[in-house]
Amino acid sequence: MNVLEDARATADQAELFSTRRKSAYVRFDDSSLALVAHRNDSACALRVLRDGKLGASFGESPSQAGLLDSALAAASFGQSVKFGFATEQPACIARTYNAQTAMMTAEDIVDLCSKLKSRIHQAVPDATINMVCQVESSSRRVETTEGAIAEEASTLAELAVELPFAHRGTDTGARAVVMSNDPIHIPDEWIAQLVEERSWGEQASSPVTGRLPVILTPATSNLLTLALVSCLSGHAVAKGISPLLDKTGQKILSDQLTIRENAGEQALPLARSFDDEGIACQRRTIVEKGVLLGFLTDLSSAANLGQPSTGNAVRRTLFSEKIEDAPTPSFLGAIIEAGSVPWRELVRSLEEGVLVTHMLGLHSSNLLQGQFSVQVTGFHIRKGKVVGYLERTMMSGNLFEDFTDIRGVSQERMPTAQGSLAVAGLAPYILLDSAQLTVG
Template sequence: MTINLEDLTGQLIEAAKRAGADEADAMALQGTSVSIDVRGGALEHAERSEGTDIGLRVLVGQRQANVSASDTSAETIQVMAERAVAMAKEAPEDPYIGLADPSQLAKNWDVEALEIFDATPEPAPEALQADAAAAEAAALAVDGISQVQAASAGYGETRVHLAATNGFSGAYARTDRGTSCVAIAGTGAEMERDYDGDGRVFQSDLRAPTEIGRTAAERALARQGAKQPKTGAFPVLFDERISSSLIGHLLGAVNGAAIARGSSWMLDALGQDVLPKGISLIEDPLRPRVSGSRPFDAEGLATRKRAIVDDGVLTGWTLDLANARKLGLESSANAARGVSGPPSPSTWNVALTQGKKSRDELIKDMGTGLLVTSMIGSTINPNTGDYSRGAAGLWVENGEITHAVNECTIAGNLRDMLRSIVPANDAREHLSRVVPSLLVEGMTLAGQ
């Protein structure tokens, strides 16, 4: 049964007013997800979920409270509103909370131009199973692969509607389709595993499952015979699959919530060089066919393209309304929320300036060092940026890959690391984080 999400948010807002709220905003989400796992060519697990979730935030003076439910009956909505108002009256005052002024609200957006919804019919479970089975078979067909740990395919559709007492009302829908495979090479103590996968908004853009299975197998084989590297200072090349984690640390450090708390290693970096000259970090929530695109944020403000870092220089923080008010600034239209909590700052699509050289050319340039293809665990000091992570990958000697490496730790300081990055030109343009392989000079490796 199709539920009108606009009607639901309207009912939530009206119930909040009747219960005594001064202001309120409401969110309704309707989602469908299907996932299929295959093992040994046969169906191992199938799961489908459908549901509608609603959330209400009420403000009584400068106090707020949030409630959520998955029951959309009129009785539940009324009880939600009454409980939310009662909770808000007991909450501590916050001088910075509040809805957007009507003059700030998004108007006349074009959801169709974003291409975040694929109108192609939902794939049948048999089609998803066939994709997962094809990925598994392709991996097992590669000589040296002993088993496939997991081969999966899935589909999801989400519809969102947001409304508030300031007059905002907006909706959009998005889809996602994915295939993944984890292959294992060798047996016993010599087993090594690796993966490949692809996720797209449009099913027609998805890579072939046979390619995904074959790539997972080749990556697993490349990790055989791994040994610890020697301890010392070496250049480290972060493979494109995991390089976005470095940029993720930067994005976390310039998040307005961390800045307002005073707990960020980027606290004093505004207007300073944080990346090499010539390198920018651009956020663009309006990129078509990308999972992170959206026409407005969770507070109804129009999203827009901005330079987080421009020619190496940090230009601003990632802000929602409350944190912007704390800092005496304007929101960057980066509020995100779920049904059960208030808005908080988050980034949308970001892209780092790509370099002119390929990953293979950077491997030649680095001489002797480590190409990192996977990482586990992390110790990141949020106040100093000190960085330490477990890593595995491939050892490079005199510009050539010689053998696999595991059981080592890489360490450095994020401020220094980011200022010295050398980007390759291999970023995948369809991802929400477009970050190429990144070479970092002089990191500390702890091995044997």
């Protein structure tokens, strides 16, 4: 029995969100194959509106007994909501499925990793290699009683390699990640950069406490987009707590920063055509040369603001990998425009500064106000050259102060992914004029 058909008889409206996922994964520890894993699961979330009140329930499949009854029971306690579920059919334009990727077996992945291991060992025979590689096929579907049906299949191959520094016990090492909808291809330059980064880890070198120029790698641009999500969320705006509340049309960041939301961008490995409420994703400019142009909404926050949804609902939060969280607004494809400078030129331009490759503890910061305070790993730069890896270094400040003075944005961009938020992105290297570094 179709749960939505049943819902038509007992609820005013209903929405069914469902996912299927099949993956194969291998892990190498200390250059040796340590694990082969498979996953095959499904999940669904049913939301109903009855008498204008919202209720939800979850299960492994739409046919699971009790799904509708649970959602209706929940709705009987709900307060009135101002929105209805999606009514229009979004065009599914994202091309994220590759049949060749979907066919890859665990044995294929082991072969891929073994060959990569050999290539790295040719360059650095003594390197210890830790490596994980996962290939996933998945599908996502949203159907409502109001006529919207949207379904998209995707494949994703992810490879992460770590070469621990020779002086281990530091939690640091050279790391690189590649993500693709297509089967992974590793160019020689990718290996060369990884090996070069490992060579930077021969000794520790930290600056003294104070303000210094900071280069953020594409991966650590999360600092910008994750903090911005808190402030750009339609909920934060509707409740009046966003520091950007009355700043539309005003300059909030450096004029070197342009940030677009375009989840359908083909260069994104996690591209998508519709959000988790079945609303078509839009190509929008959120920040144009530092000037704020718009916010991110889901159905609920958009209704509270008296606007249509921007199609930015996601069913995962920072600390969940499940679909059991209520939809919330987020970037789904955060694209930071490239600059004109090669990233190595940004490094060469520094008399002294740091290159930040990873951060710890961003979630503990008061992001709602743009505050950040994180422990960073990366490298110390002097006279345009890397002189060692950072130890015990904390970076703190405010997004709307430290990102207003930017020296440069690189011409190179790399795909990024805030995995637990399902947020895809493309980001360049960004050179901040300065940020506060506290060295312990």
